[in-house]
Amino acid sequence: MPLPIIEPTGTEYEDPLDLMDEIDELKKEKDATILAHFYVDGDIQDIADFAGDSLKLARDATQVETSTIVFCGVHFMAESAKILNRKKRVLLPDLNAGCSLAESCQYEPLKNYQEKLRAEGHDFLTVAYINTTAAVKSLCDWIVTSGNAREIIEKIPEDKEILFVPDQHLGRYLSEVTGRKMILWPGACMVHEVFSLQDLNRAKRNNPESQVIAHPECPQNILEVSDFIGGTEKMRQYVKSIEKPTTFLVATEAMMIHPLEKLAPQHTYVPVPGIITSTGETCACNRCPHMALNTLQKIRNCLRDGKPEIEWQPYFQKAYDVLERSLLQ
Numbered sequence: 001m002p003l004p005i006i007e008p009t010g011t012e013y014e015d016p017l018d019l020m021d022e023i024d025e026l027k028k029e030k031d032a033t034i035l036a037h038f039y040v041d042g043d044i045q046d047i048a049d050f051a052g053d054s055l056k057l058a059r060d061a062t063q064v065e066t067s068t069i070v071f072c073g074v075h076f077m078a079e080s081a082k083i084l085n086r087k088k089r090v091l092l093p094d095l096n097a098g099c100s101l102a103e104s105c106q107y108e109p110l111k112n113y114q115e116k117l118r119a120e121g122h123d124f125l126t127v128a129y130i131n132t133t134a135a136v137k138s139l140c141d142w143i144v145t146s147g148n149a150r151e152i153i154e155k156i157p158e159d160k161e162i163l164f165v166p167d168q169h170l171g172r173y174l175s176e177v178t179g180r181k182m183i184l185w186p187g188a189c190m191v192h193e194v195f196s197l198q199d200l201n202r203a204k205r206n207n208p209e210s211q212v213i214a215h216p217e218c219p220q221n222i223l224e225v226s227d228f229i230g231g232t233e234k235m236r237q238y239v240k241s242i243e244k245p246t247t248f249l250v251a252t253e254a255m256m257i258h259p260l261e262k263l264a265p266q267h268t269y270v271p272v273p274g275i276i277t278s279t280g281e282t283c284a285c286n287r288c289p290h291m292a293l294n295t296l297q298k299i300r301n302c303l304r305d306g307k308p309e310i311e312w313q314p315y316f317q318k319a320y321d322v323l324e325r326s327l328l329q
């Protein structure tokens with residue numbers, strides 16, 4: 001007997017097409033622009049005015065002409081949009097959309113650790129991955145994304161040590177490609193950490209001619225067996241550059257497959273881990289639960305109600321200085 005479908009309590013079903021129409025109307029009425037990260041649902045990416053990775057969206061946010069930005073992503077991204085656009089109203093459809101990586105590095109522990117390193121005689125600069133809170137950004141010298149990290153690290157004088165926060169896997173990868181020694185903060189992303197080598201090897205066996213494309217937030221053992229390593233924008237450019245239809249095993253958040261399919265539909269994309277069913281289908285178990293909190297309903301509601309809003313905080317000014325220098329110059 002089929003199991004009954006239980007609808008989440010408090011959420012009534014609404015037709016996605018009606019919601020899209022309503023969002024379109026509200027956008028005009030409320031003078032709003034929608035930005036969406038590549039990890040949110042494909043429907044949301046499709047209705048967004050700008051879709052992209054963290055670097056592109058931070059830059060896009062500064063080009064917005066409307067008075068309101070709806071940021072479909074997670075909290076630190078909406079914070080960055082507000083920091084770079086103080087005068088605009090920035091809405092986040094669900095304030096609970098956090099990030100395990102940002103949570104792994106908090107303001108006080110980082111400040112204490114920096115003081116300890118200084119007391120021990122370390123002469124270092126702190127480089128933070130953009131997946132950090134604004135408070136943590138205010139303690140840092142440079143902010144990087146997977147799209148510009150290498151370029152920024154290569155600018156840092158050789159006589160300085162580098163404290164890299166919060167992602168140990170990205171830091172280790174960057175240390176390898178730039179040849180710079182780094183002190184690594186022990187953080188990690190809950191989505192990219194779940195890929196197992198066993199799952200990946202099984203997917204490779206099932207797709208013998210395939211290529212593995214992996215995000216540098218993945219652990220080292222996954223990167224070692226990958227054919228291409230890069231952030232989401234670099235992944236897009238890589239698959240676009242290959243004309244011959246190819247099967248790609250994609251080691252990043254499952255929704256990334258949506259923009260890859262749009263840009264290079266000649267290929268087949270298989271999420272890693274792909275649980276192979278008896279019918280040969282695959283199922284993605286690598287969705288970011290925070291990104292998944294963005295829904296069409298919540299976008300409609302936040303446009304209609306003008307909240308939840310990211311309010312300007314006193315420490316945003318310091319975060320602005322470092323973000324502006326790192327991402328916009």
Ligand code: SF4
Pocket residue numbers: 039074098099100101102131189190191192253288289290291
């Ligand atoms: S995928 Fe990982 S790093 Fe990205 S928002 Fe989700 S928890 Fe954070």
